[in-house]
Amino acid sequence: MQLLVFILASAMVLAGAIGVVVRSNPVHAALSLVLTLFGVAVHFVALEAHFLAAVQVIVYAGAIVVLFLFVIMLLGVDKAEDLSIEPFPVQRPVAIVIGAAVAGLVIAAVVRARDTLQEGTPLPADGDENVRALARNLFSDHVFAFEFTSILLIVAVAGTVILTRKEKRGVDQ
Amino acid sequence: MAAVVPTTTYYLILSAVLFGIGAAGLMIRRNPLIMFMCIELMLNAVNLSFVALAVRFGNIDGQTAVFFVMVVAAAEVVVGLGIIISILKRRPGATADDLAELKG
Numbered sequence: 013m014q015l016l017v018f019i020l021a022s023a024m025v026l027a028g029a030i031g032v033v034v035r036s037n038p039v040h041a042a043l044s045l046v047l048t049l050f051g052v053a054v055h056f057v058a059l060e061a062h063f064l065a066a067v068q069v070i071v072y073a074g075a076i077v078v079l080f081l082f083v084i085m086l087l088g089v090d091k092a093e094d095l096s097i098e099p100f101p102v103q104r105p106v107a108i109v110i111g112a113a114v115a116g117l118v119i120a121a122v123v124r125a126r127d128t129l130q131e132g133t134p135l136p137a138d139g140d141e142n143v144r145a146l147a148r149n150l151f152s153d154h155v156f157a158f159e160f161t162s163i164l165l166i167v168a169v170a171g172t173v174i175l176t177r178k179e180k181r182g183v184d185q
Numbered sequence: 186m187a188a189v190v191p192t193t194t195y196y197l198i199l200s201a202v203l204f205g206i207g208a209a210g211l212m213i214r215r216n217p218l219i220m221f222m223c224i225e226l227m228l229n230a231v232n233l234s235f236v237a238l239a240v241r242f243g244n245i246d247g248q249t250a251v252f253f254v255m256v257v258a259a260a261e262v263v264v265g266l267g268i269i270i271s272i273l274k275r276r277p278g279a280t281a282d283d284l285a286e287l288k289g
Contacts, residue, residue: 018191022199029203032222033210045222048203052229055196059240064232064251071255076225076262083266084218087273093216099282104213111209118201122194129193129241142248149245150252161256168260172267 017058024051036092042080049073063143196237204230215280217269221262228258 024047031044049072056065084090098104122129150158207226214220232251239247272279 015189015191018195025199025203026206029206029210029226032219032226033206033213038216038218041219041222045225048226048229052233055199055233056236058191059196059236061236061240061248061251064236064248064255067252067255068232071259072225072229076259079262079266080218080222083270087270087277089216089218089273089278107209107212110212111205111207114208115201115205118204119198122197122201126192126194129197145245146248146252149249153246154249154253157253161253164260165256168263172263175264175267176271 014058017054021051021054021058024048024054034095036095037090038084038093039081039090042077042084045080046073046077049077060142063146193237193241197234200230200234200237203227203233215282217272217279217281217284220281221265221269225258225262228254 028044028046028048028051031047032041035041035044049068053065053068053073056062056068204227207223207230210223210226211220214223232254235247235251235254239245239251272284276283
């Protein structure tokens with residue numbers, strides 16, 4: 013059963029990821045990204061990381077992808093682009109080789125270390141325990157980092173507003 | 186079905202493959218929006234391996250790290266899309282190669 017869930021969720025993740033790369037229409041790519049993000053959320057649930065699964069759906073699939081789609085619609089680039097145009101012909105094969113090499117090296121390292129990783133000790137499968145443990149960790153050990161993320165977010169929002177605002181020329185202040 | 190339970194190794198292999206697809210996509214595509222989506226793919230691969238290892242070693246710190254990665258990813262997307270909007274409003278249809286002309 014767990015293996016079945018793993019296989020199905022992995023198929024979602026990989027199909028979505030390949031869709032993001034090969035789809036020529038940006039809207040389709042964004043929707044493929046949603047598929048990947050939901051697959052990762054399913055993996056989080058299977059790993060008993062309930063809070064992160066919820067945040068994954070709300071923040072990634074809910075906010076970030078909607079932001080992507082909003083920008084696509086705002087800019088009117090929701091047309092299929094011609095992927096056969098390639099000004100630099102060696103780029104695609106080289107990129108695929110590099111991507112496969114990165115994945116292959118990491119897989120080789122993981123497979124070599126599989127004896128260390130072998131005996132899985134699953135966390136206590138108590139429904140609320142994950143959220144409680146995460147909250148305790150976040151608000152005790154990492155409370156300063158948590159506060160700094162609020163500063164980061166407010167700076168990001170203010171910076172974006174300044175960046176995209178139309179400047180009024182010829183008017184002081 | 187045999188009682189094969191997905192171990193941490195499975196999750197790490199999946200996350201490596203996902204990262205590879207994201208990295209290849211980042212280098213293949215020239216639309217800045219799609220390149221951003223590929224960065225999100227790579228961030229998700231890293232998040233998945235963080236959570237798998239946090240569960241394996243029974244240490245909740247990994248899941249806290251994933252929380253911070255998500256916050257930073259949200260901020261990054263906001264700023265990045267702001268930059269993309271201001272570029273593409275000026276030059277519709279610009280690709281990542283055209284952005285080299287911004288310098289100077």
